[in-house]
Amino acid sequence: MIKLYDSFSSSKDNFEPFQKDLVRIFICGPTLYDFTHLGHARIFLTYDLLCRHLNERGYDTDVLVNMTDINQNVFNKAKSESQNYRLIAKFYADRFSEDLAMLNIGSISRLAHVSDYVSYIENHISKLLDDKAAYYANGNVYLDASKVKTYGILSKQSQDQLRLHRLDIGPNKKNPEDIMLWNCSENFDFTWSSRFGEGIPWWHMQDTTVVLENFGANYDIHGGARELLYPHHEAHLAQYELLSGSERPVKIWMHVGLVLSCGEKMSKSLGNVVWSRDLVKKYGQNLLRLYMFSKHYQEDINFNENQIAEKKPILDKIYLAGMKTTEKTDPEISRLIEDFLASLDDDLNSPMALEIFENMCSKVIAGSAVTSLDFERTCQVLGIKI
Numbered sequence: 001m002i003k004l005y006d007s008f009s010s011s012k013d014n015f016e017p018f019q020k021d022l023v024r025i026f027i028c029g030p031t032l033y034d035f036t037h038l039g040h041a042r043i044f045l046t047y048d049l050l051c052r053h054l055n056e057r058g059y060d061t062d063v064l065v066n067m068t069d070i071n072q073n074v075f076n077k078a079k080s081e082s083q084n085y086r087l088i089a090k091f092y093a094d095r096f097s098e099d100l101a102m103l104n105i106g107s108i109s110r111l112a113h114v115s116d117y118v119s120y121i122e123n124h125i126s127k128l129l130d131d132k133a134a135y136y137a138n139g140n141v142y143l144d145a146s147k148v149k150t151y152g153i154l155s156k157q158s159q160d161q162l163r164l165h166r167l168d169i170g171p172n173k174k175n176p177e178d179i180m181l182w183n184c185s186e187n188f189d190f191t192w193s194s195r196f197g198e199g200i201p202w203w204h205m206q207d208t209t210v211v212l213e214n215f216g217a218n219y220d221i222h223g224g225a226r227e228l229l230y231p232h233h234e235a236h237l238a239q240y241e242l243l244s245g246s247e248r249p250v251k252i253w254m255h256v257g258l259v260l261s262c263g264e265k266m267s268k269s270l271g272n273v274v275w276s277r278d279l280v281k282k283y284g285q286n287l288l289r290l291y292m293f294s295k296h297y298q299e300d301i302n303f304n305e306n307q308i309a310e311k312k313p314i315l316d317k318i319y320l321a322g323m324k325t326t327e328k329t330d331p332e333i334s335r336l337i338e339d340f341l342a343s344l345d346d347d348l349n350s351p352m353a354l355e356i357f358e359n360m361c362s363k364v365i366a367g368s369a370v371t372s373l374d375f376e377r378t379c380q381v382l383g384i385k386i
Protein backbone atom coordinates (compact mmCIF):
# COMPACT_ATOMS: atom_id res chain seq x y z
CA MET A 1 0.00 0.00 0.00
CA ILE A 2 1.34 3.43 -0.95
CA LYS A 3 1.26 6.02 1.83
CA LEU A 4 1.54 9.76 1.18
CA TYR A 5 1.66 12.70 3.56
CA ASP A 6 -1.45 14.86 3.13
CA SER A 7 -1.21 18.51 4.16
CA PHE A 8 -5.00 18.68 4.62
CA SER A 9 -5.24 15.84 7.17
CA SER A 10 -1.65 16.46 8.45
CA SER A 11 -0.99 12.73 8.40
CA LYS A 12 0.58 10.04 6.30
CA ASP A 13 -2.44 8.35 4.73
CA ASN A 14 -3.01 5.19 2.73
CA PHE A 15 -3.41 6.35 -0.84
CA GLU A 16 -6.35 5.12 -2.87
CA PRO A 17 -7.25 7.06 -6.03
CA PHE A 18 -10.86 7.93 -6.90
CA GLN A 19 -10.65 5.63 -9.92
CA LYS A 20 -9.26 2.13 -9.42
CA ASP A 21 -6.18 2.12 -11.64
CA LEU A 22 -5.75 5.75 -12.62
CA VAL A 23 -4.09 8.52 -10.59
CA ARG A 24 -4.90 12.09 -11.66
CA ILE A 25 -2.42 14.70 -10.52
CA PHE A 26 -2.52 18.48 -10.89
CA ILE A 27 0.75 20.40 -10.47
CA CYS A 28 0.94 24.19 -10.13
CA GLY A 29 3.02 25.06 -13.16
CA PRO A 30 5.33 27.87 -14.24
CA THR A 31 4.59 31.51 -14.91
CA LEU A 32 5.80 31.91 -18.47
CA TYR A 33 8.41 34.66 -18.32
CA ASP A 34 11.66 32.85 -17.56
CA PHE A 35 13.57 29.56 -17.71
CA THR A 36 13.11 26.76 -15.17
CA HIS A 37 15.20 27.27 -12.04
CA LEU A 38 16.34 24.47 -9.77
CA GLY A 39 13.48 24.98 -7.29
CA HIS A 40 10.94 24.44 -10.08
CA ALA A 41 12.93 21.51 -11.47
CA ARG A 42 12.77 19.84 -8.05
CA ILE A 43 8.96 20.07 -8.07
CA PHE A 44 8.62 18.36 -11.43
CA LEU A 45 11.32 15.77 -10.65
CA THR A 46 9.49 14.86 -7.43
CA TYR A 47 6.18 14.19 -9.17
CA ASP A 48 8.00 12.42 -12.01
CA LEU A 49 9.50 10.03 -9.44
CA LEU A 50 6.04 9.59 -7.91
CA CYS A 51 4.52 8.80 -11.33
CA ARG A 52 7.30 6.35 -12.22
CA HIS A 53 6.73 4.59 -8.91
CA LEU A 54 2.94 4.57 -9.35
CA ASN A 55 3.43 3.11 -12.86
CA GLU A 56 5.71 0.41 -11.41
CA ARG A 57 2.96 -0.38 -8.87
CA GLY A 58 0.42 -0.84 -11.67
CA TYR A 59 -1.34 2.54 -11.83
CA ASP A 60 -1.77 4.71 -14.91
CA THR A 61 -1.13 8.39 -14.31
CA ASP A 62 -2.65 11.51 -15.85
CA VAL A 63 -0.69 14.64 -14.95
CA LEU A 64 -2.05 18.12 -15.67
CA VAL A 65 0.16 21.21 -15.39
CA ASN A 66 -1.15 24.74 -15.85
CA MET A 67 1.12 27.34 -17.37
CA THR A 68 0.29 30.88 -16.32
CA ASP A 69 0.45 33.40 -19.13
CA ILE A 70 -1.97 35.87 -17.50
CA ASN A 71 0.34 37.51 -14.99
CA GLN A 72 1.95 40.93 -14.67
CA ASN A 73 5.47 39.42 -14.80
CA VAL A 74 4.66 38.04 -18.26
CA PHE A 75 3.17 41.39 -19.28
CA ASN A 76 6.26 43.26 -18.02
CA LYS A 77 8.53 41.02 -20.08
CA ALA A 78 6.29 41.50 -23.12
CA LYS A 79 6.31 45.26 -22.67
CA SER A 80 10.09 45.45 -22.24
CA GLU A 81 10.51 43.52 -25.51
CA SER A 82 7.65 45.31 -27.34
CA GLN A 83 5.90 41.99 -27.92
CA ASN A 84 2.44 40.60 -27.37
CA TYR A 85 2.24 38.60 -24.12
CA ARG A 86 1.28 35.50 -26.13
CA LEU A 87 4.59 35.44 -28.00
CA ILE A 88 6.54 35.75 -24.74
CA ALA A 89 4.41 33.01 -23.18
CA LYS A 90 4.89 30.74 -26.20
CA PHE A 91 8.66 31.24 -26.11
CA TYR A 92 8.91 30.27 -22.43
CA ALA A 93 6.39 27.43 -22.76
CA ASP A 94 8.69 25.95 -25.42
CA ARG A 95 11.71 26.43 -23.11
CA PHE A 96 9.76 24.73 -20.29
CA SER A 97 9.10 21.71 -22.52
CA GLU A 98 12.80 21.62 -23.40
CA ASP A 99 13.75 21.77 -19.72
CA LEU A 100 11.38 18.88 -18.94
CA ALA A 101 12.88 16.80 -21.75
CA MET A 102 16.41 17.55 -20.54
CA LEU A 103 15.37 16.32 -17.07
CA ASN A 104 13.96 13.10 -18.62
CA ILE A 105 10.48 14.03 -17.38
CA GLY A 106 7.91 12.32 -19.59
CA SER A 107 5.14 11.92 -17.02
CA ILE A 108 3.21 15.12 -17.80
CA SER A 109 0.25 14.31 -20.03
CA ARG A 110 -1.46 17.72 -20.29
CA LEU A 111 -0.01 21.23 -20.39
CA ALA A 112 -2.63 24.00 -20.21
CA HIS A 113 -2.22 27.66 -21.21
CA VAL A 114 -4.40 29.70 -18.85
CA SER A 115 -5.31 32.24 -21.55
CA ASP A 116 -7.18 29.47 -23.41
CA TYR A 117 -9.56 29.22 -20.44
CA VAL A 118 -10.75 32.81 -19.92
CA SER A 119 -14.33 32.22 -21.11
CA TYR A 120 -14.61 29.23 -18.75
CA ILE A 121 -13.23 31.33 -15.90
CA GLU A 122 -15.93 33.90 -16.63
CA ASN A 123 -18.64 31.22 -16.48
CA HIS A 124 -17.38 29.89 -13.16
CA ILE A 125 -17.25 33.34 -11.59
CA SER A 126 -20.78 34.05 -12.87
CA LYS A 127 -21.98 30.86 -11.18
CA LEU A 128 -20.43 31.93 -7.88
CA LEU A 129 -22.14 35.34 -8.22
CA ASP A 130 -25.49 33.66 -9.01
CA ASP A 131 -25.07 31.41 -5.96
CA LYS A 132 -24.34 34.50 -3.80
CA ALA A 133 -20.96 33.02 -2.92
CA ALA A 134 -19.25 35.94 -4.66
CA TYR A 135 -19.86 39.70 -4.78
CA TYR A 136 -18.73 42.90 -6.54
CA ALA A 137 -16.63 45.49 -4.72
CA ASN A 138 -15.00 48.48 -6.39
CA GLY A 139 -15.25 46.78 -9.80
CA ASN A 140 -13.53 43.60 -8.58
CA VAL A 141 -15.23 40.29 -7.89
CA TYR A 142 -14.47 38.52 -4.60
CA LEU A 143 -15.35 35.13 -3.15
CA ASP A 144 -17.08 35.38 0.20
CA ALA A 145 -14.82 33.08 2.26
CA SER A 146 -17.48 32.73 4.96
CA LYS A 147 -19.43 30.50 2.53
CA VAL A 148 -16.68 27.87 2.73
CA LYS A 149 -16.87 25.67 5.84
CA THR A 150 -13.38 24.23 5.43
CA TYR A 151 -11.62 27.55 4.79
CA GLY A 152 -8.35 27.63 6.73
CA ILE A 153 -8.04 23.87 7.31
CA LEU A 154 -5.43 23.28 4.61
CA SER A 155 -3.09 26.01 5.90
CA LYS A 156 -4.05 25.29 9.55
CA GLN A 157 -5.29 28.78 10.33
CA SER A 158 -8.09 29.99 12.56
CA GLN A 159 -10.53 32.69 11.45
CA ASP A 160 -8.54 35.27 13.41
CA GLN A 161 -5.26 34.25 11.81
CA LEU A 162 -6.79 34.38 8.32
CA ARG A 163 -8.06 37.93 8.96
CA LEU A 164 -4.58 39.15 9.83
CA HIS A 165 -3.30 38.53 6.28
CA ARG A 166 -5.49 41.26 4.73
CA LEU A 167 -5.47 39.50 1.36
CA ASP A 168 -6.06 41.47 -1.90
CA ILE A 169 -7.30 44.51 -0.01
CA GLY A 170 -9.59 46.93 -1.87
CA PRO A 171 -12.44 49.33 -1.07
CA ASN A 172 -15.77 47.76 -0.05
CA LYS A 173 -14.29 44.31 0.43
CA LYS A 174 -16.51 42.59 3.02
CA ASN A 175 -13.96 40.52 4.95
CA PRO A 176 -10.14 40.71 4.84
CA GLU A 177 -9.90 36.97 4.06
CA ASP A 178 -12.18 37.10 0.99
CA ILE A 179 -10.51 35.91 -2.20
CA MET A 180 -10.12 37.98 -5.38
CA LEU A 181 -11.66 36.28 -8.43
CA TRP A 182 -11.50 38.98 -11.12
CA ASN A 183 -9.32 42.06 -10.87
CA CYS A 184 -10.51 45.28 -12.56
CA SER A 185 -9.03 47.79 -10.15
CA GLU A 186 -5.33 47.58 -11.00
CA ASN A 187 -3.64 48.73 -14.19
CA PHE A 188 -2.46 45.76 -16.20
CA ASP A 189 -0.73 46.04 -19.58
CA PHE A 190 -3.04 43.41 -21.07
CA THR A 191 -6.67 42.95 -20.04
CA TRP A 192 -9.69 40.85 -20.97
CA SER A 193 -13.17 42.28 -21.34
CA SER A 194 -15.78 40.34 -19.44
CA ARG A 195 -19.29 40.79 -18.08
CA PHE A 196 -17.60 41.97 -14.83
CA GLY A 197 -15.58 44.65 -16.64
CA GLU A 198 -12.15 45.01 -18.24
CA GLY A 199 -9.54 43.20 -16.13
CA ILE A 200 -7.79 39.91 -15.54
CA PRO A 201 -8.87 36.63 -13.93
CA TRP A 202 -7.04 36.31 -10.61
CA TRP A 203 -4.41 33.56 -10.29
CA HIS A 204 -6.22 31.19 -7.89
CA MET A 205 -9.25 31.12 -10.18
CA GLN A 206 -7.01 30.30 -13.15
CA ASP A 207 -5.99 26.96 -11.57
CA THR A 208 -9.49 26.12 -10.38
CA THR A 209 -10.85 26.53 -13.89
CA VAL A 210 -8.07 24.54 -15.58
CA VAL A 211 -8.73 21.71 -13.12
CA LEU A 212 -12.52 21.79 -13.50
CA GLU A 213 -12.34 21.76 -17.30
CA ASN A 214 -9.82 18.91 -17.41
CA PHE A 215 -10.56 16.69 -14.42
CA GLY A 216 -14.14 17.60 -13.46
CA ALA A 217 -15.34 17.33 -9.86
CA ASN A 218 -12.36 15.59 -8.24
CA TYR A 219 -8.76 14.46 -8.65
CA ASP A 220 -6.26 12.57 -6.57
CA ILE A 221 -3.17 14.65 -5.87
CA HIS A 222 -2.50 18.38 -5.90
CA GLY A 223 1.19 19.16 -6.12
CA GLY A 224 3.33 22.23 -5.80
CA ALA A 225 5.82 24.03 -3.59
CA ARG A 226 5.05 24.26 0.13
CA GLU A 227 5.14 28.06 -0.10
CA LEU A 228 1.95 27.93 -2.23
CA LEU A 229 -0.11 26.51 0.65
CA TYR A 230 -1.49 29.92 1.60
CA PRO A 231 -3.14 31.84 0.07
CA HIS A 232 -2.96 30.02 -3.27
CA HIS A 233 -3.93 26.43 -2.42
CA GLU A 234 -6.34 27.44 0.33
CA ALA A 235 -8.10 29.76 -2.14
CA HIS A 236 -8.14 27.15 -4.91
CA LEU A 237 -9.66 24.54 -2.58
CA ALA A 238 -12.36 26.97 -1.42
CA GLN A 239 -13.34 27.83 -5.01
CA TYR A 240 -13.09 24.22 -6.16
CA GLU A 241 -15.31 22.90 -3.35
CA LEU A 242 -18.01 25.45 -4.17
CA LEU A 243 -17.87 24.94 -7.94
CA SER A 244 -17.52 21.15 -7.98
CA GLY A 245 -20.05 20.61 -5.21
CA SER A 246 -17.70 17.95 -3.82
CA GLU A 247 -16.59 17.49 -0.24
CA ARG A 248 -12.88 16.66 -0.07
CA PRO A 249 -12.49 16.84 -3.89
CA VAL A 250 -8.71 16.31 -3.62
CA LYS A 251 -7.38 13.16 -1.92
CA ILE A 252 -3.84 14.29 -1.17
CA TRP A 253 -2.23 17.72 -0.95
CA MET A 254 1.43 16.94 -1.48
CA HIS A 255 3.87 19.79 -0.89
CA VAL A 256 7.53 19.94 -1.88
CA GLY A 257 10.21 21.81 0.12
CA LEU A 258 12.22 24.73 -1.24
CA VAL A 259 15.63 24.76 -2.86
CA LEU A 260 17.55 27.49 -1.07
CA SER A 261 20.58 29.15 -2.60
CA CYS A 262 23.02 30.83 -0.19
CA GLY A 263 20.40 30.22 2.50
CA GLU A 264 17.70 32.20 0.67
CA LYS A 265 14.89 31.47 -1.74
CA MET A 266 16.10 31.70 -5.34
CA SER A 267 15.23 35.03 -6.89
CA LYS A 268 16.62 37.09 -9.71
CA SER A 269 16.81 40.20 -7.55
CA LEU A 270 19.11 38.40 -5.09
CA GLY A 271 21.20 37.09 -7.99
CA ASN A 272 21.20 33.54 -6.59
CA VAL A 273 19.17 31.78 -9.28
CA VAL A 274 20.49 28.48 -10.66
CA TRP A 275 18.98 27.38 -13.97
CA SER A 276 18.07 23.73 -14.33
CA ARG A 277 19.33 23.55 -17.94
CA ASP A 278 22.80 24.81 -16.96
CA LEU A 279 23.17 22.06 -14.35
CA VAL A 280 21.92 19.35 -16.72
CA LYS A 281 24.46 20.49 -19.34
CA LYS A 282 27.25 20.45 -16.77
CA TYR A 283 26.46 17.27 -14.80
CA GLY A 284 23.77 15.37 -16.74
CA GLN A 285 20.29 14.60 -15.52
CA ASN A 286 21.32 11.30 -13.84
CA LEU A 287 23.57 13.08 -11.34
CA LEU A 288 21.01 15.81 -10.78
CA ARG A 289 18.38 13.20 -9.93
CA LEU A 290 20.72 11.41 -7.52
CA TYR A 291 21.39 14.75 -5.84
CA MET A 292 17.74 15.83 -5.65
CA PHE A 293 16.45 12.46 -4.46
CA SER A 294 19.09 12.22 -1.73
CA LYS A 295 16.81 14.49 0.37
CA HIS A 296 13.19 13.67 1.19
CA TYR A 297 10.88 15.83 -0.93
CA GLN A 298 9.34 17.56 2.09
CA GLU A 299 12.69 18.86 3.35
CA ASP A 300 14.30 22.04 2.08
CA ILE A 301 17.54 21.65 0.11
CA ASN A 302 20.31 24.13 0.69
CA PHE A 303 21.83 24.08 -2.77
CA ASN A 304 25.51 23.24 -2.91
CA GLU A 305 26.92 22.52 -6.35
CA ASN A 306 29.80 20.42 -4.92
CA GLN A 307 27.25 17.96 -3.60
CA ILE A 308 26.12 17.17 -7.16
CA ALA A 309 29.66 16.20 -8.17
CA GLU A 310 29.94 14.14 -4.97
CA LYS A 311 27.25 11.79 -6.34
CA LYS A 312 29.54 10.77 -9.22
CA PRO A 313 30.98 7.63 -7.49
CA ILE A 314 27.41 6.36 -6.91
CA LEU A 315 26.54 6.90 -10.56
CA ASP A 316 29.75 5.09 -11.61
CA LYS A 317 28.73 2.21 -9.35
CA ILE A 318 25.29 2.09 -11.02
CA TYR A 319 26.90 2.04 -14.52
CA LEU A 320 29.32 -0.71 -13.46
CA ALA A 321 26.56 -2.84 -11.92
CA GLY A 322 24.53 -2.33 -15.10
CA MET A 323 27.32 -3.98 -17.10
CA LYS A 324 27.28 -7.10 -14.90
CA THR A 325 23.69 -8.27 -15.42
CA THR A 326 23.09 -11.98 -15.94
CA GLU A 327 20.38 -14.55 -16.74
CA LYS A 328 18.90 -14.74 -13.24
CA THR A 329 18.31 -12.65 -10.12
CA ASP A 330 19.51 -13.92 -6.74
CA PRO A 331 16.83 -14.00 -3.99
CA GLU A 332 18.93 -11.56 -1.95
CA ILE A 333 18.80 -9.01 -4.82
CA SER A 334 15.06 -9.59 -5.34
CA ARG A 335 14.56 -8.76 -1.67
CA LEU A 336 16.55 -5.55 -2.05
CA ILE A 337 14.43 -4.54 -5.05
CA GLU A 338 11.30 -5.15 -2.96
CA ASP A 339 12.79 -3.05 -0.13
CA PHE A 340 13.65 -0.33 -2.63
CA LEU A 341 10.04 -0.19 -3.83
CA ALA A 342 8.66 -0.43 -0.27
CA SER A 343 10.69 2.61 0.76
CA LEU A 344 9.12 4.58 -2.09
CA ASP A 345 5.68 3.30 -0.97
CA ASP A 346 6.43 5.04 2.32
CA ASP A 347 5.73 8.66 1.33
CA LEU A 348 8.31 8.53 -1.44
CA ASN A 349 11.29 7.96 0.86
CA SER A 350 13.85 8.49 -1.89
CA PRO A 351 16.94 8.82 0.39
CA MET A 352 16.23 5.33 1.75
CA ALA A 353 15.50 3.98 -1.75
CA LEU A 354 18.83 5.35 -3.04
CA GLU A 355 20.71 3.78 -0.13
CA ILE A 356 19.17 0.38 -0.88
CA PHE A 357 19.85 0.74 -4.60
CA GLU A 358 23.49 1.62 -3.96
CA ASN A 359 23.81 -1.39 -1.66
CA MET A 360 22.27 -3.56 -4.38
CA CYS A 361 24.77 -2.24 -6.97
CA SER A 362 27.68 -3.01 -4.58
CA LYS A 363 26.45 -6.59 -4.22
CA VAL A 364 26.05 -7.00 -7.99
CA ILE A 365 29.59 -5.69 -8.53
CA ALA A 366 30.80 -8.18 -5.89
CA GLY A 367 29.21 -11.08 -7.80
CA SER A 368 25.50 -11.31 -6.90
CA ALA A 369 23.26 -11.99 -9.88
CA VAL A 370 20.63 -9.64 -11.33
CA THR A 371 18.89 -9.77 -14.71
CA SER A 372 19.01 -6.74 -16.98
CA LEU A 373 15.20 -6.59 -16.73
CA ASP A 374 15.27 -6.29 -12.92
CA PHE A 375 18.17 -3.87 -12.98
CA GLU A 376 16.60 -1.61 -15.59
CA ARG A 377 13.29 -1.70 -13.72
CA THR A 378 14.88 -0.02 -10.70
CA CYS A 379 16.69 2.51 -12.89
CA GLN A 380 13.42 3.24 -14.68
CA VAL A 381 11.70 4.11 -11.39
CA LEU A 382 14.45 6.58 -10.54
CA GLY A 383 14.54 7.96 -14.09
CA ILE A 384 18.22 7.07 -14.36
CA LYS A 385 19.24 6.43 -17.98
CA ILE A 386 21.92 3.78 -18.43
Ligand SMILES: [Zn+2]
Residues within 6 Å of the ligand: 027, 028, 029, 207, 224, 232
Ligand atom coordinates in the same frame (compact mmCIF):
# COMPACT_ATOMS: atom_id res chain seq x y z
ZN1 LIG B 1 -1.30 26.89 -8.76
